[in-house]
Amino acid sequence: MDLSISLTVNGVRRDVALDNPRVTLLDLLRERLDLTGTKKGCDRGQCGACTILLDGRRINSCLALAISHDGADILTIEGLAQGEELHPVQAAFIAHDGFQCGFCTPGQIMSAVGLIREGQAGDDPERVREAMSGNLCRCGAYAGITEAVLEAQKTLADAGRRDAA
Amino acid sequence: MKARAFSYVCPATVAEALDAFAAAGSEASFIAGGQSLVPALALRLQAPECLVDIGRIAELRGISQDGEWLRLGALTRHVEVHDHPLIAACAPLLALAAPFVAHPAIRNRGTLGGSIALADPASEFPAMMLAVAAEMEIAGPAGRRRVPATDFFQDLYQTAIEPGELLVAIHIPVARPGHRCAFDEFARRRGDYAIVGCGVMLALPADVVNEARIAFLSVGSTPLRARAAEAALNGRPLDAAAIRDAQAALASDLDPADDEQVPAAMRLHLARVLLGRLLGKIAAAA
Ligand SMILES: Cc1cc2nc3c(=O)[nH]c(=O)nc-3n(C[C@H](O)[C@H](O)[C@H](O)COP(=O)(O)OP(=O)(O)OC[C@H]3O[C@@H](n4cnc5c(N)ncnc54)[C@H](O)[C@@H]3O)c2cc1C
Ligand code: FES
Ligand code: FES
Numbered sequence: 001m002d003l004s005i006s007l008t009v010n011g012v013r014r015d016v017a018l019d020n021p022r023v024t025l026l027d028l029l030r031e032r033l034d035l036t037g038t039k040k041g042c043d044r045g046q047c048g049a050c051t052i053l054l055d056g057r058r059i060n061s062c063l064a065l066a067i068s069h070d071g072a073d074i075l076t077i078e079g080l081a082q083g084e085e086l087h088p089v090q091a092a093f094i095a096h097d098g099f100q101c102g103f104c105t106p107g108q109i110m111s112a113v114g115l116i117r118e119g120q121a122g123d124d125p126e127r128v129r130e131a132m133s134g135n136l137c138r139c140g141a142y143a144g145i146t147e148a149v150l151e152a153q154k155t156l157a158d159a160g161r162r163d164a165a
Numbered sequence: 166m167k168a169r170a171f172s173y174v175c176p177a178t179v180a181e182a183l184d185a186f187a188a189a190g191s192e193a194s195f196i197a198g199g200q201s202l203v204p205a206l207a208l209r210l211q212a213p214e215c216l217v218d219i220g221r222i223a224e225l226r227g228i229s230q231d232g233e234w235l236r237l238g239a240l241t242r243h244v245e246v247h248d249h250p251l252i253a254a255c256a257p258l259l260a261l262a263a264p265f266v267a268h269p270a271i272r273n274r275g276t277l278g279g280s281i282a283l284a285d286p287a288s289e290f291p292a293m294m295l296a297v298a299a300e301m302e303i304a305g306p307a308g309r310r311r312v313p314a315t316d317f318f319q320d321l322y323q324t325a326i327e328p329g330e331l332l333v334a335i336h337i338p339v340a341r342p343g344h345r346c347a348f349d350e351f352a353r354r355r356g357d358y359a360i361v362g363c364g365v366m367l368a369l370p371a372d373v374v375n376e377a378r379i380a381f382l383s384v385g386s387t388p389l390r391a392r393a394a395e396a397a398l399n400g401r402p403l404d405a406a407a408i409r410d411a412q413a414a415l416a417s418d419l420d421p422a423d424d425e426q427v428p429a430a431m432r433l434h435l436a437r438v439l440l441g442r443l444l445g446k447i448a449a450a451a
Binding site: 003020021022024043044045048051054057058059060062063064065067068111114115118129130131133134 | 167168169170171172173175196199200203204206207208216218220244264267268269270271273274354355356
């Protein structure tokens with residue numbers, strides 16, 4: 001069995017020979033590529049701590065076998081900031097106290113980035129809560145998370161309009 | 166816990182996939198979006214020796230209309246069911262149900278074919294196959310056949326798909342302009358499996374109900390059609406009396422069991438409330 005795959009992770013091409021086809025993208029990121037920002041909460045799709053973007057869309061990396069994703073383009077929490085400059089979603093989470101212990105935060109932020117790209121929540125907090133429903137927070141920082149997503153969405157939309165002008 | 170070790174193949178065509186499964190014997194399993202199978206592997210609820218990944222088979226993709234029929238490839242993702250203009254136009258009930266299936270990240274990977282092949286009685290799409298009168302196209306070593314939804318769901322997690330057969334596509338009669346539909350469910354939290362859910366599709370030519378199809382999820386070991394409730398509506402105007410009769414008829418259609426979520430009587434009550442709301446909504450919009 002040929003178990004080698006290549007992925008683009010945060011803009012960098014990574015060629016990996018898997019030990020085994022049962023390796024999930026989550027375990028590959030954390031254990032093989034030393035990208036431990038992506039968290040393992042439940043390992044069964046129920047908490048969202050492992051959310052990453054796969055070809056531009058949010059997924060739970062614990063539910064994806066790495067071997068199925070040869071050629072994929074992956075963005076993790078480590079790939080969001082531009083050097084010292086935080087991504088607008090990261091900055092908004094800090095500004096709105098969108099976390100307490102921080103364990104769920106990388107997943108929340110990646111899910112929020114995916115949600116904003118989907119462009120379907122508008123400025124309705126209820127729609128944002130619904131669209132973030134797959135990301136649990138044991139600390140209950142939901143109020144701040146919703147505010148942060150709404151603000152980041154506005155910041156990105158304003159920046160998009162400035163770029164277009 | 167880690168999944169038990171397995172071998173892996175990723176065929177490019179339906180024929181190759183069927184061959185790969187046959188070669189592996191009864192210990193093989195197909196994998197599509199993996200949103201149900203990967204957790205089942207991790208929990209060792211399933212431990213196949215070989216995974217046949219159907220994710221790269223081109224024939225299993227695509228959404229297209231051919232005259233009176235809409236064809237949805239088995240690999241159509243939940244998110245496409247939600248967003249695709251052809252589904253909004255030709256099978257709007259599926260688009261209405263899609264936001265209730267799991268959470269957005271799972272909808273980005275999970276496939277319609279996977280959901281229907283798994284046939285979880287608490288799942289939205291299998292039940293909606295009954296309401297839209299879908300036909301499932303199945304490919305196996307002996308050839309291909311199409312099975313109507315009413316014959317497809319046979320028992321708990323049991324469908325007309327035999328081991329080693331592949332669900333290729335779902336065919337749905339295109340909704341006509343006079344068709345109305347509605348979907349809703351009760352769940353404890355958004356994204357959870359429903360305590361009870363219901364989809365309704367009917368035609369209202371000259372303000373008289375025709376071809377009513379009412380399907381429930383989470384009320385038994387398979388998705389269920391409420392035929393007595395349908396009969397209570399057909400041939401009548403969609404008024405308060407007809408809606409009340411349809412709600413009452415559910416007592417003979419549904420026989421839910423008690424479970425850890427709610428007692429049977431409450432489930433039947435919620436089913437009636439849901440049906441009343443959905444029919445009321447259709448009547449108000451007509
Ligand atoms: C946290 C969580 C919440 C969820 N909530 C809901 C919910 O509210 N409602 C809901 O409906 N679902 C829910 N799901 C399940 C989800 O919808 C799954 O995506 C879907 O049931 C399976 O689709 P899949 O493509 O991921 O299938 P897989 O996981 O790849 O496969 C599932 C099964 O179907 C078989 N199979 C897949 N495709 C085919 C095919 N073409 N032919 C023959 N056999 C096939 C596989 O062998 C396997 O046995 C949830 C899942 C999770 C993890
Ligand atoms: S670790 Fe993936 S959803 Fe919880
Ligand atoms: S901040 Fe602690 S779990 Fe969310």
